[in-house]
Amino acid sequence: MEKAQLVFIPAPARGHLVSALEASKLLLTRCHQLSITVLILSHSSISSKVHNYVESRRASSSTISNRLQFIDLPEDETESFSFSSFVERQKLHVKEAVLKITQSESSVDSPQLAAFLGFMLYVQKIHDEEKFDPTEFKDSNSELPVPSLVSPFPARVMPSAMLSKVWLPPLLYNARRFGEAKGIIVNTFLELESHAIEYFKMPPVYPIGPILDVASDGRSTHQEIMQWLDDHPPSSVVFLCFGSMGSFGEDQVKEIAYALEHSGHRFLWSLRQTPSVGLLPSPSDYEDPQQVLPEGFLDRMGGIGKVIGWAPQVAVLAHPAIGGFVSHCGWNSILESIWFGVPIATWPMYAEQQFNAFQMVTELGLAVEIKMDYRNDSGIIVNSDEIERGIRCLMEHDSEKRKKVKEMSERSKMALIDGGSSYFG
Incomplete structure (x- = not known):
């Protein structure tokens, strides 16, 4: 095989960077003729955690492979909070960098699930051919026959970006470019998304997942959290964490607190403060979470629950005390929960x-619903009864969903071993 060069251009968000760099390590390990360059997009408003993650991986890249390099693109200091316009401004820098590396592109990497990739291509096709406008379906009860799904797709859970007049055009552009690719690498595995993967013929999809950074040592860096978990029985704690950009206003925080208290379940809650506006706004930790929690909540929950700031998510999900995960459903978080067998x-x-x-609850039957069509910019408050009902259902010890997640956890690990559905060599 001739030597080949692969270029990754991840979005400057931790979730995208993790999957891109973990995929890079895997590809370099399996294919010794391959070299990989990661282009680092940067904006002055991007959080320090993202910068720190990139620097830590850059420092360790020499131990991964001398065939992995990073190129920093010029920092964008434009006072614009539109991600799509940021991407547009980066295109020239990306083109110049790629032309220095290679004169051809043959594959695309997608950090999303295969079913969503199929959904994007479906929406793009009916938009271009039938003048379908997804922004008109925000509150619709219609269902769409998406070929990459077994179940009809309810328009009410259309991804937020597809309901935006600003975001829709670049999404459709990306979908058209996906359709031109010779192949698409996806961070998923056949046993999880067999219908979606088998749907793709042109361009073909190559599942190489689950690609995860599961080696994080949370015990050494977050001893207080891990020691607190050590004091609780197996599968007894519900973990609430909403991703690197997830946060709620004070009214919603109080409803979550009431639900946790009434449920009676032990809990570990990553509570973050709503950020100021920015390109990729990142929440911060509260100096004193009592300012947004119900009066006396922390005192009443002493020993039963723990409220923290930023959470070492992988280390927490790996802990045997965790029995359920209330999640924003980012794809990395879903794959991590499946890997560790946590519903x-x-x-x-x-x-x-x-x-x-929708994919996890309806299509795969691997999750329970609290609010499938929630959007953080909707202004809707999910009441404590809905949240409590979801938590109680989540924490049922002998539920069929819990058993299915445990089975899928084993399959996710088998997919990566020699001869597994995601193995290549």
Whole structure:
């Protein structure tokens, strides 16, 4: 085989960077003729955690392979909070960098699930051929016959970006480019998305997942959290965490607190403060979470629950005390929960997460619903009764969903071993 060069251009968000860099390590390990370059997009408003993650991986890249390099593109300091316009401004820098590396492109990498990729291509096709406008379906009860799904897709859980007049055009553009690719690498595995993967003929889809960074050592860096979990029985704690950009206003925080208290379940809650406006706004930790929690909540929950700031999610999900995960349904978070055999209660917020929630609850039967069509910009408050009902269902010890998640956990690991459905060599 001739030497080949692969270029990754991940979005400057931790979830995209993790999957891109973990996929890079796997590809370099399996294919010794391959070299990989990761282009780092940067904006002055991007959080320090993203910068720190990139720097930590850059520092360790020499131990991964001398065939992995990073190129920093010029930092964008434009005072624009539109991600789509940021991407447009980066195109020239990306083109110049890629032309220095290679003169051809043959594959595309997608951090999303295969079913969502099929959904994007379906929407793009009916938009171009039938003048379908997804932005008109925001509150619709219609269902769409998406070929990459077994179940009819309810328009009410259309991804937030597809309901935006600003975001829709670049999404459709991306879908058209996906259709031109010779192949698409997807962070998923056949046993999880067999229908969606088998649907693709042209361009073909190559599942190589689950690609995860599961080696994070949360015990050494977050001893207090891990020691607290050590004091609780197996599968007894519900973990609430809403991703690197997930947060709620004070009224919603109080409803979550009431639900946790009434449920009686032990809990570990990553509570973050709503950020100021930015390109990729990142929540911060509260100096004093009592300012948004119900009066006396922390005192009443002492020993039963723990409220924290940023959470070492992988280390927490790996802990045997965790019995359920209330999640925003980012694809990395879903794959991590499946890997560790922890069932999910879905509470999507932005991006394609509403679609992911539908996939997990309805299509695959691997999750329970709290609010599948929630959007963080809707202003809707999910009441404590709905949240409590979801938590109780999530934490049922002998439920069929819990058993299915445990089975899928084993399949996710088998997919990566020699001869597994995601193995290549």
